[in-house]
Amino acid sequence: MVASTSLNVVPEDPTAYKTQEYWEERYKKEDSNTTFDWFKTYADLKPLLNEAIPSKEAKILMLGCGNSTLGEDMYNDGYKNITNIDYSKTVIDNMKERCADKPEMNWLEMDIRDLKFANESFDVVIDKGTMDALMCDRGDVWDPSEELIKDVKGEVDEVERVLKVGGTFLFFSSGKLPYAVAQLDRISKLCTDVNRVQSTLKKQALLAQSPDCHSTLKRIYNPHLRHHVSAKTILKYMQTHTITANSSYDDLNKLLDDLSSRSLTGHAACEATGSFYLTYCKTEEHQNIFWRILDKNLKMGVSIKTICRLLPMESMSVALAASSASFNLSDPWYVSQKLDGIRCITVIRQSNAKEQHDIQFYSRTGRSFQSLQKVKTNIQKRLHELSIKDDFVLDGEVCAYSSDMKHEDFLKAMGQVRRYEEMENPIYQVFDRIRLDQFMQGKGDQLFSQRQKELESFLGTESLPHIKKVAQTRLTSLEQLDQLKKHSIEKGWEGLMLRKDVAYEGKRTRDLIKLKEWVDAEYIVKSIETGLMRMPDTGENKLVLTNVNIEHKGYPVGVGSGFSMQSRIDYAQNPERIIGKPITVRYFSESKKENGAISLRFPTVKAVFEDGERDV
DNA sequence: TACCGACAGTGGGGTCGCAAT
DNA sequence: ATTGCGACCC
DNA sequence: CACTATCGGTA
DSSP: OEEOOGGGGOOSSGGGGGOHHHHHHHHHHSOTTEEOOSSOOHHHHHHHHHHHOOOTTOOEEEETOTTOSHHHHHHHTTOOOEEEEESOHHHHHHHHHHTTTOTTOEEEEOBTTBOOSOTTOEEEEEEESHHHHHTOOSSOSSSOOHHHHHHHHHHHHHHHHHEEEEEEEEEEOOOOOOHHHHHHHHHHHHHHHHHHOOOHHHHHHHHHTOGGGHHHHHHHHOTTOOOSOOHHHHHHHHHHSOOOSOOSOOOHHHHHHHHHTTSSOHHHHHHHHHHHHHHHOOSHHHHHHHHHHHTTOOOSSOOHHHHHHHSOOOOOOOOEEESOOOOOTTSOEEEEEEOOSEEEEEEEEOOSSTTOOEEEEEOTTSOEEOOOHHHHHHHHHHHHHHTOOSOEEEEEEEEOBOTTSSSBOHHHHHHHHTSSSOOSSOEEEEEEEEEHHHHHHTEEEEEHHHHHHHHHHHHOSSOBTTEEEOOOEEEOOHHHHHHHHHHHHHHTOSEEEEEESOEEESSEEEEEEEEOOOEEEEEEOOEEEEEEEEOTTTOOEEEEEEEEEEEETTEEEEEOTTOOHHHHHHHHHOGGGTTTOEEEEEESEEEEOTTOOEEEESOEEEEEEETTEEEO
16 A cells, blocks of 8 residues: 655645545545555554443444545454445545455445434544544634534534444544644743743753754844834734734744845734734733744843853854952053944954955944945055955954044944944044954953054054054053043043953953943932833742933933842832932933933932932 | 852933834 | 834944 | 843852
């Protein structure tokens, strides 16, 4: 006998499985010796059947037998009294012939919704995958059509009628959910499991145990694949537009890919996403997980770092400074100006193709900058002059300057660096040079002083346009540091950077320290805002204070950083304990927008004075 | 045991691109 | 031309 | 950017 390979018999339209025409055609085309089983063979089911049908003498009715071997296998197992029905004449004829050596078996052409048997004439009725075929309605198994309900009810009613009192209906279903629902279901369950455990090791173990979810997890946590639309936007859109539950997507990942690649934007994105939601998210569980996936926020205490350990993916990490630390002067330290610009990592690859070098600029988080053509041209020129062989990375800050060229203008830099057009007058202030392989590894072997020498030799003695080396001062005494601090304030610098003379490390480290002057001031809390936050200990969401609103020189400023979780909870429950009360806010400086509006840069709460007592 | 680095998750001001209005 | 949102700089 | 809180390994 030949087992049919499903490929050549799978219909283009899956709803065909419920039609008589499809099966008749299929059985006609196939060799009469072909067998086909949707799922599970007799060997799988034997223990179950033996338990459910203890008597070999039982009178058995097989609904929609098709060319399955189930009937024959049962016969060979001792169940002789089997009546097989199917609504395809072809298959019944074929089967009669095939089982000519099994005289006790009956083969009848019949519709399962209209049985021609007397009431109470069978001990056992078996349906294996037949109702599944009946239910092959495209899309929505949770909102079936009238017709489907009628068909299913027809079968069940008939079974009930022909079964003896106390008889058995054995119903085998593949229970297959639409693929997208199964995807959501898997992730949702994994998510609740992972959220429940606190230990990061246990979280990792659980994630490792669900390989089915890995492809989706990988794309959700990939920081370079953004969805460009949020749950909030879709929900809002659905309130003002009618969306039908007939999604053309059957794979969650495909929808997300189309959102990421901007194949879907604007209303089309809302339409497709909303439709997917209505089609597949029928339970609260599935709805929740869908929004979380869309927002790339699974809320289970796992983020990119943990996912990367399990499912390695390309990510860039750079050296970052700690905000303050005690440092031992016996170690060699270098001091330099802290520049108020935008971090820029330049990757320089010496391509084999003669004259051209590959030069790419990246932000601190690995997004590439396209606006630094002027810097690129000058690096290119320098590379020509030197004919350097190895690949390396320049690390520095892209700055824009005020008209007098005395101060960095951060907002001006922001307005130009991340655009597609060329930046007018970028000044790339370089403070480090790392060999590419070491940068990629996030760990090097050259000391900072050695890297500085290489940087100097690359940049040369005469100054290049648009590129400068940041001046480093070797620190010899604490008095010198105080002097430098004073100098920094006089010059109006953002602050100072302290560097230990150590090997490169692509992470936040205390070998690199930033020193800034902060301003403390008191304000009256005008109002508060509340929202949901995930409690780090339990993983539950609670209503808490998210931020307070104050007024600085008549302009509104929000402050949200600095509160402990407990005080957030307390103030959300008792707003009167903070509204109208004075608070201490620490900030870096005032900020001025083009329209003259004033605000505060990096504001944080330091103290709350509720009726004389201080608390945060 | 007490400390500390790595992670996750929360908040601020401000700018751009993009699509809708 | 303006508005609102998402993403991403600090 | 600043900040809080937790886990898990190390001093």
